[in-house]
Amino acid sequence: MNGGRLGVTALRRLRASNQVEEDIEEMRAEERAQSAEATISMRELICxxxxxxxxxxxxxxxxxxxxxxxxxxxxxxxxxxxxxxxxxxxxxxxxxxxxxxxxxxxxxxxxxxxxxxxxxxxxxxxxxxxxxxxxxxxxxxxxxxxxxxxxxxxxxxxxxxxxxxxxxxxxxxxxxxxxxxxxxxxxxxxxxxxxxxxxxxxxxxxxxxxxxxxxxxxxxxxxxxxxxxxxxxxxxxxxTKNKTFEEILAMFRHGNDRVANTACLQVFLRLYLPLLWNYEHVTMKKTDGVLMNVKRVDIQQERTGWSEENTSASKETFVSGTEETPLKLTNTFKNSRSSDQKL
Structure with missing residues (x-):
């Protein structure tokens, strides 16, 4: 008890103030946390x-x-x-x-x-x-x-x-x-x-x-x-000024989550962006109750050479299960659209 009073007196002298209750409560909370927390070895810390x-x-x-x-x-x-x-x-x-x-x-x-x-x-x-x-x-x-x-x-x-x-x-x-x-x-x-x-x-x-x-x-x-x-x-x-250990740890956890989300976004863009912009359109159609993939021509060919008057013959491959059946379509974009509607 006397030790506690001496500690309060020394803390008041150090802080140059009588308002030291918050500091004392923080010390007690840290003491309780120390008694409840297990010591971590160097190997556990590094890992x-x-x-x-x-x-x-x-x-x-x-x-x-x-x-x-x-x-x-x-x-x-x-x-x-x-x-x-x-x-x-x-x-x-x-x-x-x-x-x-x-x-x-x-x-x-x-x-x-x-x-x-x-x-x-x-x-x-x-x-x-x-x-x-x-x-x-x-x-x-x-x-x-x-x-x-x-x-x-x-x-x-x-x-x-x-x-x-x-x-x-x-x-x-x-x-x-x-x-x-x-x-x-x-x-x-x-x-x-x-x-x-x-x-x-x-x-x-x-x-x-x-x-x-x-x-x-x-x-x-x-x-x-x-x-x-x-x-x-x-x-x-x-x-770290005026921050508890929990607040500091939360800052690092938030930073790790942000890094993980950024990495996932980079992987997604690296894998799927070329498929969306450099290769083919993929559309889903339902014919006779079966969901089928229709692969269309390269999107760059659509942008540069597609017209009703002058286009090269295009092909579409209908995929059902594991079988693929090529189907020749007409040379014009209008006939291609009408063929899609018939299908």
């Missing part, structure tokens, strides 16, 4: 059609954090600054500035998550990093032509870190957790952490080789990745 889309989004969000190039800046910032034209002492101070800005902007981004939304903040972060990565490349290219380009490199790198702290620094972890309920969340977070550290390792090991090979164009691959991740976030990642 689940419903949870596959959230899992892919979670994985791509982690990749957007590590393949953005931020660890290349953190691990090799001093060497980057020296190569851009700064002295060794100035490069060390710039590296210290990167760490300070990272801490400060991470604190600033916490209230922004609830105001602007997770998806919006991530888009801002990726977009800003893309722009400053281009500036970093430009500063490397013309550093020998203009003396003050080394300072542009420092400013661009600091701006790169600022936008990382605003978006990709923390948003991927929050969105990944919010996409899953209590059952699949442990397995999903385990996969996300694994992908995150693998990408971190690849960037840390591969960046020196990439820098040697690409020289001044070292950050262009990161720019390409940032553009890809921005597009993916804009098209595929839902906004």
């Amino acid at each position: 689940s059609p419903t949870l596959r889309a959230p899992l892919i989004i979670g994985v791509v969000m982690q990749l957007s954090q590590q393949l953005s190039g931020i660890n290349a800046v953190f691990y090799y910032s001093t060497g980057l600054f020296i190569s851009s034209g700064l002295t060794e002492e100035s490069a060390k101070f710039a590296t210290i500035g990167i760490g300070a800005i990272m801490v400060g902007m991470t604190i600033v981004s916490i209230p922004l998550m609830d105001r602007t939304g997770r998806r919006t903040l991530h888009l801002y972060g990726l977009g800003g990093m893309f722009i400053f990565s281009i500036f970093i490349t430009i500063s490397f290219l013309i550093k020998e032509m203009i003396d003050w380009m080394s300072y542009l490199s420092v400013v661009s790198t600091l701006g790169f870190v600022v936008f990382f702290a605003v978006g990709p620094g923390s948003i991927p972890w929050m969105i990944t957790a919010e996409l899953f309920s209590q059952g699949p969340r442990p397995a999903a977070m385990s996969i996300a952490v694994l992908i995150n550290w693998i990408a971190n390792f690849v960037v840390g090991i591969g960046f020196p080789t990439m820098k040697t090979a690409l020289e001044n164009y070292t950050f262009l691959p990161f720019s390409a990745f940032l553009a890809i991740f921005w597009t993916f976030t804009y098209k595929k990642v839902p906004e």
Whole structure:
């Protein structure tokens, strides 16, 4: 009981408001759902059609954090600054500035998550990093032509870190957790952490080789990745702010239904549209109580060469059961119609 009171007091202090009943009720509902929901293993999570889309989004969000190039800046910032034209002492101070800005902007981004939304903040972060990565490349290219380009490199790198702290620094972890309920969340977070550290390792090991090979164009691959991740976030990642797990899951189910309907429509058009427009008319007639198919000439022949004065002889095949009997008709469209009426 005392623990509950302490929890309410701490929540009021955190929210800076006495109106915390809704938050407490949401926590209790989540606790009840957690006790009633079975834990899902990694194999079950990967094989689940419903949870596959959230899992892919979670994985791509982690990749957007590590393949953005931020660890290349953190691990090799001093060497980057020296190569851009700064002295060794100035490069060390710039590296210290990167760490300070990272801490400060991470604190600033916490209230922004609830105001602007997770998806919006991530888009801002990726977009800003893309722009400053281009500036970093430009500063490397013309550093020998203009003396003050080394300072542009420092400013661009600091701006790169600022936008990382605003978006990709923390948003991927929050969105990944919010996409899953209590059952699949442990397995999903385990996969996300694994992908995150693998990408971190690849960037840390591969960046020196990439820098040697690409020289001044070292950050262009990161720019390409940032553009890809921005597009993916804009098209595929839902906004999770103020949404329950049921609402988020319903969004994915609705998206799967829409994709399935689109696929069915494409298959239908691919299979049946040529039959309707490029081949033959098929009409149904009833003669002597038997339903018969009458295959007519190609529709394009109808459009181009059909006339009462000049037409080639046409044939119709009457199909009854499994037998086919060809019947020669007269050369004119008028006689053909009269023959159909007699039949």
